[in-house]
Amino acid sequence: MTVRAGRSAVCGLALTATLSVAAGCGEAERTAVQEAELEATATPQETTLSVTAPKSGSGAYRFNTRRLHAVAGRVTIRFRNDDTFAHNVRVQTGSSCCYRPGHKDVGGTETISAGTKTEAALTLEAGRYVFLCSIGSHYDGDTGRMRGRLTVRASQG
Numbered sequence: 001m002t003v004r005a006g007r008s009a010v011c012g013l014a015l016t017a018t019l020s021v022a023a024g025c026g027e028a029e030r031t032a033v034q035e036a037e038l039e040a041t042a043t044p045q046e047t048t049l050s051v052t053a054p055k056s057g058s059g060a061y062r063f064n065t066r067r068l069h070a071v072a073g074r075v076t077i078r079f080r081n082d083d084t085f086a087h088n089v090r091v092q093t094g095s096s097c098c099y100r101p102g103h104k105d106v107g108g109t110e111t112i113s114a115g116t117k118t119e120a121a122l123t124l125e126a127g128r129y130v131f132l133c134s135i136g137s138h139y140d141g142d143t144g145r146m147r148g149r150l151t152v153r154a155s156q157g
């Protein structure tokens with residue numbers, strides 16, 4: 001006999017006892033599970049970060065910010081490319097730029113062409129990250145400054 005059948009038998013007994021107990025039987029069980037699921041998703045830590053690549057003109061490629069902060073959990077990056085070149089926003093583990101041994105890409109936007117925008121959702125644990133444009137040497141060198149630090153703090157609940 002299965003566990004489920006056993007439960008039904010118990011519920012059957014409850015049903016004959018009183019209606020109120022019967023109503024709680026099984027249904028109460030389901031509700032408890034639903035509540036647990038709701039609780040797990042009821043306090044989503046969600047951060048939306050806006051990043052822009054301004055027109056670089058004759059200057060270096062860059063983002064409009066070198067520092068981003070988020071809360072552990074779902075992090076959405078909204079990226080607008082106002083430059084005349086294609087760019088992206090990638091996130092790597094590590095506290096210093098970029099592609100150091102052990103660093104890994106944990107997500108980010110696709111590469112978008114000039115004058116367009118996009119967004120990407122990542123799930124990040126608390127810690128220090130770097131964000132960068134991964135194209136060519138956009139993140140480093142004389143013509144590239146497209147990099148910065150992303151600090152993700154632990155969620156409150």
Ligand SMILES: [Cu+2]
Nearest residue numbers: 087133135138
């Ligand atoms: Cu770029």
